[in-house]
Amino acid sequence: MLFFRSEERVREWCSATGHPLRPLVRMDQLWELAHEWYSTRLQPDSRRPPPGEMREIFARLGLVGEFWNPHSDVFGGGGGARGRAR
Amino acid sequence: MELEVRAKLAIYEHFAAVGSRPSVDDIAARVGVTVPGVREVLGRLRAQRVLVLEADGESIRMAPPFSGVPTQHRVTSAGASYFANCAWDALGIPAALGRAATVHSRCEQSLESLELAVSDRGPEGSDWLFHSVVPAAKWWDDIVFT
Numbered sequence: 001m002l003f004f005r006s007e008e009r010v011r012e013w014c015s016a017t018g019h020p021l022r023p024l025v026r027m028d029q030l031w032e033l034a035h036e037w038y039s040t041r042l043q044p045d046s047r048r049p050p051p052g053e054m055r056e057i058f059a060r061l062g063l064v065g066e067f068w069n070p071h072s073d074v075f076g077g078g079g080g081a082r083g084r085a086r
Numbered sequence: 087m088e089l090e091v092r093a094k095l096a097i098y099e100h101f102a103a104v105g106s107r108p109s110v111d112d113i114a115a116r117v118g119v120t121v122p123g124v125r126e127v128l129g130r131l132r133a134q135r136v137l138v139l140e141a142d143g144e145s146i147r148m149a150p151p152f153s154g155v156p157t158q159h160r161v162t163s164a165g166a167s168y169f170a171n172c173a174w175d176a177l178g179i180p181a182a183l184g185r186a187a188t189v190h191s192r193c194e195q196s197l198e199s200l201e202l203a204v205s206d207r208g209p210e211g212s213d214w215l216f217h218s219v220v221p222a223a224k225w226w227d228d229i230v231f232t
Contacts (some may be wrong), residue, residue, distance in 0.1 A: 002194040003200055
């Protein structure tokens with residue numbers, strides 16, 4: 001999970017490293033994700049979003065498709081609910 | 087409050103206060119249990135994916151968004167300095183702290199420096215981008231790589 005100066009730099013990096021190009025996320029979207037995940041982390045009742053809630057958060061931010069599906073099995077090895085743990 | 091919650095809070099409060107990971111001795115003193123008792127709780131928190139531990143089973147590698155080891159993603163706030171596990175967590179630290187911070191990182195391709203001011207309402211306007219190679223369903227298959 002990395003920062004890039006522009007889409008062109010992401011494409012260059014993917015080409016150089018052999019990694020696939022994935023959906024790009026704007027900084028305002030990333031802040032919303034970070035806030036959803038971590039704004040209560042210093043509180044006793046903090047919790048991570050469970051998979052169903054993750055999908056709702058992603059969808060609200062316009063992050064849709066298999067890449068953002070915590071249950072997706074299209075990337076090999078099955079996904080199950082592994083995404084819940086972040 | 088149950089022991090796991092008290093230990094988790096002690097760990098996160100230590101990171102927030104000083105920017106580095108607590109030792110098992112720090113946690114034991116804060117929570118009021120023995121060091122072996124702390125090791126047992128750390129194992130349970132790891133199993134719940136609250137923490138990632140080093141191979142020694144007691145040093146905290148990750149208490150997301152905080153990193154127990156230096157990374158390329160640093161966050162400064164109110165005179166303290168923190169390391170984040172990744173770009174997402176770099177914004178997660180000001181979100182967790184609930185106060186203004188500056189994210190210091192870089193473009194992974196060009197190595198251009200990023201200095202991003204973040205208030206309690208979010209980052210200043212920026213056209214930088216975030217990219218994750220790993221899809222959501224696979225994040226914890228190898229969380230250190232993710």
